[in-house]
Amino acid sequence: MRFPRLLRASSEDLAAEATTSHATLREPGRHFCIVTTASLPWMTGTSVNPLLRAAYLAHRGETSCRVTLVVPWLPLCDQKLVHPNAIFENPEQQKEHVRGWLSGRVDFDPSFDIRFYPGRYAIDKGSIVPVGDVTECVPDEDADVAILEEPEHLTWFHHGMRWSDKFRHVVGIIHTNYLEYARREKDGERKEALLRGVNRTVTRAHCHKVIKLSDAVQDFARSVTVNVHGVSPHFIEVGRKIALAAEERSRRGEESSSNSSFTKGGYFIGKVVWAKGYLELLDRVKEYNETAAQKDKLVMDVFGNGDDFQEVKAASERERLALTFHGQADHASETTVGYKFFINPSLSDVVATTTAEALAMGKFVVCARHPSNEFFSTFANCRTYANSDEFAECVREVLHGEPEPISPDDLHRLTWQAATERFLDAAEPDAKKKLSLRQKLFETLSDWFAASCHNMFTASEAMRCLAGGGAGTLLTPDDADFACWEPDLWQGGIADRKEDQR
Template sequence: RVCRHMSRGTGECRSVRRRVAWVGDADEAMGRGMPWLLLVGILRLVEECKEGFRMQVQEIASRKTEWSERMRTRRRLGTPSPNPNDPHPHPSIKDIRNKIAIVTTAVLPWMTGTAVNPLLRAAYLSQKDRDVTLLVPWLAKDDQHKLYPNGMVFDTLEDHERFVRQWLKARVGFQSKFKIRFYPGRYAPEKGCILPMGDITKYVPDDDADIAILEEPEHLNWYHHGRRWTEKFKFVVGIIHTNYLEYVRREKNGAVLEAWVRFYNQIVARTHCHQIVKLSGAVQDFPRSTTSYVHGVSPSFLEVGKRIAERVRLQPMSDSSPATQTPRKTVYSEPFGKGIYFLGKVLWGKGYKELLDLVAHHCKSHGRESLGVIDVYGSGADFDSVTSRARRENLPLQFFGPQDHADESIWDYKVFVNPSLSDVVATTTAEALAMGKFVVVAKHPSNEFFSEFPNCLVYETPDEFSACLRRALSSDPEPMSDEWRRQLTWEAATERLLQAAEARDDLRSRVTDKFVEDAIFNVHNSLIRVEAIRRATGGGRNTMEDPFDSVTTEREYRPPLRVPHLAFFSELVRTRPRLSPRLAPARRKLKETPVKSR
């Protein structure tokens, strides 16, 4: 039966055909009473299996020896033994000797949170004498035209890296020390995000694979086929940025999609992360997770806040005694020249539906003139539909293109509104607070960190939204104290990250959980490699293989070329040097046939 399938060239016995030796004439080997000639190849296959088993036994023995030596060292030094359920303890993220790789799903000049925050995180972690590598996606020129603002296109990786470092230096004020590496990605317009292509774990050398910080681990691993992150790295931390459940809930059959996305996010994050950090309670639950706001704002926004604070004069109240003297805030010597603004990607799920509904309610209840004009900055897939509804309802909204939040044209605004309910934590809200503005936000878990700041006005109903706007327009923001200002810095955010991402025994997986996670990973890795499944679920065509050979120049981390899987007969006539003369015509025909035709 094996010989019959081998002669047909079918795919049922591909693994056997690669290993079985071909001896003698092809017609005789096809079984004219001589199938025993295959015995040599079968014996060779058995020997290879025995050799592989022997190597596995040696590896297990070496691990056991290493573990015994580690335990003897711990007993000699008097250090406590690790968790018995985890014989290989995770390295500490606080140890500066451990190398850190930060992997994210976006890159500048796309001004989104997953492009800016991981970049700043890498910069401030590298300031503490750490070896840090940042992995960001590289897009083909067609996708760059679609995604990057103002028609920006980069021809080489060097040009793109140079732009990122120049932007970073202007934002933080110091020279960064971390490394930047690119992995291939593609822009998925139906999802509004960038999806990785190929196995991106190989872009970090094994010698540098100590700790990985996956920004949006569920997003990175939706279509990941390849090496498991927890096998590549000693310790993997996932940081949840996006509330995907809020997005799919707005679509058709939202309840069904929400249940599926919730389940799928949990299994991919569970199998690829040792520990998960949620920025707020606005996201779904994940196993082995903790909640901490580990983001900050760049110093440029804090500098703007200091300049605005200098406009305010503080003088004591004349009717108070020195013992109970309370500072009284007077008006600005240079008042704010602009009123209300909103800045964000123009998608209905990014707060624009809520913004238009709240503004329409305010105009209906208090009149259009009481609000003034709200300036809106941003671009996105829903720009036309959002602007058309605003014009149709005659709402006092003026739309501009995308704008950097630190641009001088934003400084003079007094009030920032952010009615979004889909954010995990809005970076723009933190930046507006750092610049000394009023921020008007909804009562939502995503705004819990900001609600304690004195200039944060929180509403629950449309009427409260109108009341917050009237209060903000009729009064002046309070200058922030040094304590409040430090809470927004990246130095404080880095300290919160090191504390939240430290390996904890109560968040370790049990032995039974590891078996379940191994099974989940194997099933997911087997299914996601099927091209039909990838395309049906939105992964795109031919996205499992690495396309970097055709879009990049020579780099030290360029992946090796892929060897196509040829049929057994093709491998036979191309690789075997001594063949029967009867196969010569077939060999000549194979050489003349184009590769795509095969």
């Protein structure tokens, strides 16, 4: 049996870790493997942000490193659910699509590899579950630094070698507030408590370091809080042009509102599921317009598709809210450029990419005073609120005022170049704590024991199905390139429910 071999924690392993854990991530020759839970053409944060991280990490000029992006490959039956307008017969076709999309978003030729691991779209969760041991997708000679985008998600049902046993250094980046989603479901408090413990266990077992994008998420062992995301150059360029136009108007002595770059009012863009801020959006708009003067009424356009689109739209129409739903749109398209302010009332985000993009384009942003928005609150055009009265005050200000031209320093903070440097600083191995031999042994054995128990649990197909891991996800498909892989339709577990998530 391979279980004892995979999870051994020998004195030789510990000695090797001690000699390598202090090597800086900036030294030449490092190999970064970025593993994530989604891939284009699914336009979601865990497909876009890791892709851009890979591109900019590989493009750092002063040092040479290798970068590999590891993304899920979905069988045909799941592709039809996730991205029905772009179906791929094999991973090479999807790889070409990913590179084609990226070439239109960056101003350089990215040089990194793309590998695939098999995944299944879990209909009940609205996310992708890995199939088999994903560590096997990376050759041993390439196992240097692993960046696990959503480490808890990647390892909920992981069975096999610990990531921290295979790689010299493993960094987890927490993207999603899964506790908030669990809390909104039926039996939410119990699910939240269980998930909190599972998340802590699997991340501690597999990661040497955890980066939380904000303090909106739970605590994790060995964690720091840093926003290590940026925005595409397109948004930076829009903001720069608007700032230059405002500067030119100022030189001509024109008023700030004269010939403004913004010809429309407010908007929101995001995946249309209740948990992504739509319940809060409807509540805030309703409360505000009930008391607002006619000249201050809030009228907004909403962009996005999702499982709850029809339900959210129907709820808005029942309340006669001044919201117009336009369906899916690319935030980088001309559709959204002319809007003056972006309202994002979501309390489930960790860090909202769309909020960063709106700020980069020089717009006002109105968002909740919440840990997920702490980074954004430092920007001049961001307005935050803690209650209905403050929300109304923010809305009146952005309705009748003009955003300040975004400064070069603030624009730079939003770039992926700056985000990459923040990541490298945050991801560095921690200095070894001065612990006694007994303390070190206890910590090592605790991590090993937790990983061993979890590995035993996930070895059972029955337990995996019961917990929602899906049938047939224990072993990697035999087909080498996954092109002929035809799994059964997805079946969720007893804890998976789509209802009552508002």
